Amino acid sequence: MKMKAIVKPYRRPGLELHEVDKPVPADDEVLIRICKTAICGTDLHIYNWDEWSQATLKPPLTIGHEYVGVIEELGKNVKGLELGHVVSGEGHIVCWHCRNCRAGNMQWCRNTKGVGVNRDGAFAEYLCIPAINVINIGEDIDTDIVSFFDALGNATHTALMFDVIGEDVLVTGAGPIGIMAAAICKHNGARNVVITDMNEYRLDLAKKLGITSTVNIKTEKLEDIMPKKGLVEGFDVGLEMSGSINALKQMLKNMRNGGKIAQLGLFSSNTEINWNDIILKGLTIKGVYGRQMFETWYKMAAMVQSGLDLSQLVTHRFHYTQFKEAFDIMNTGNSGKIILNWSEI
Numbered sequence: 001m002k003m004k005a006i007v008k009p010y011r012r013p014g015l016e017l018h019e020v021d022k023p024v025p026a027d028d029e030v031l032i033r034i035c036k037t038a039i040c041g042t043d044l045h046i047y048n049w050d051e052w053s054q055a056t057l058k059p060p061l062t063i064g065h066e067y068v069g070v071i072e073e074l075g076k077n078v079k080g081l082e083l084g085h086v087v088s089g090e091g092h093i094v095c096w097h098c099r100n101c102r103a104g105n106m107q108w109c110r111n112t113k114g115v116g117v118n119r120d121g122a123f124a125e126y127l128c129i130p131a132i133n134v135i136n137i138g139e140d141i142d143t144d145i146v147s148f149f150d151a152l153g154n155a156t157h158t159a160l161m162f163d164v165i166g167e168d169v170l171v172t173g174a175g176p177i178g179i180m181a182a183a184i185c186k187h188n189g190a191r192n193v194v195i196t197d198m199n200e201y202r203l204d205l206a207k208k209l210g211i212t213s214t215v216n217i218k219t220e221k222l223e224d225i226m227p228k229k230g231l232v233e234g235f236d237v238g239l240e241m242s243g244s245i246n247a248l249k250q251m252l253k254n255m256r257n258g259g260k261i262a263q264l265g266l267f268s269s270n271t272e273i274n275w276n277d278i279i280l281k282g283l284t285i286k287g288v289y290g291r292q293m294f295e296t297w298y299k300m301a302a303m304v305q306s307g308l309d310l311s312q313l314v315t316h317r318f319h320y321t322q323f324k325e326a327f328d329i330m331n332t333g334n335s336g337k338i339i340l341n342w343s344e345i
């Protein structure tokens with residue numbers, strides 16, 4: 001049996017729609033019929049064939065890891081899941097035997113394999129993953145939102161890294177994950193949530209999701225905004241989502257003594273910072289990767305069920321055959337989440 005899939009067939013920029021073999025679930029795997037997928041920054045890196053992709057990917061490979069689908073087939077040893085369930089899936093396939101896996105810290109597995117990065121992904125009519133990675137989704141949650149639960153998981157994991165109740169939070173980087181992280185901090189009782197970027201479209205999108213304190217660092221100074229928000233000693237919590245060294249430097253400068261920073265943004269090259277800023281201020285910087293398996297999935301679903309409204313984040317929808325148009329819009333930077341439709345829920 002064959003199926004359609006968006007494939008990286010070669011070691012250069014671009015992606016192609018190919019006919020590939022439809023996967024067959026092993027005894028402990030589940031076959032998911034894909035309904036909607038969302039495009040992640042990672043997919044854009046692969047499309048553009050940047051340095052990270054060149055070092056990481058081994059084409060040919062079906063890409064994609066943000067999706068919602070329906071269970072089509074179960075391996076014979078799978079328990080607790082049923083045909084027809086609406087599901088998404090954790091994109092890290094872990095080993096379950098390294099020290100971190102055995103300690104329950106699967107997000108730090110040393111042998112992790114990424115769906116759509118190290119093994120075939122979800123931009124296809126069907127996806128096969130281990131049953132343990134399948135996440136059942138409540139029927140009360142909009143499937144548009146579920147299609148990017150993987151990304152919401154990164155935002156949730158970062159935003160919940162430190163206590164934000166009553167705190168002043170600085171989010172640097174208003175891409176979809178930064179905006180979602182800011183919305184989560186508001187949802188969870190932060191006093192002020194300030195988000196910075198250099199792209200006006202993205203800051204406007206943040207406003208649509210209720211993040212009213214936006215700073216375009218091209219034209220405005222963060223330091224001018226802070227007193228207006230009642231910030232005297234600096235930000236209590238920083239979420240660095242951009243991977244921009246200038247953003248991190250600005251954050252370090254504007255944290256209060258004893259502040260805490262969660263660092264999700266990946267830097268594209270070696271970066272130099274003034275370590276004395278960190279030492280003398282007693283700052284904590286925590287690297288954040290992936291999601292906590294599987295508690296983060298529970299938390300994000302619960303927050304959406306309790307009123308975290310992310311519907312405005314979806315800015316474009318395409319049929320999967322129009323994927324090139326979708327990626328070209330992503331490359332302009334003027335988009336929120338872009339959804340590709342594959343089949344009916």
Ligand SMILES: [Zn+2]
Nearest residue numbers: 095098101109
């Ligand atoms: Zn492991």
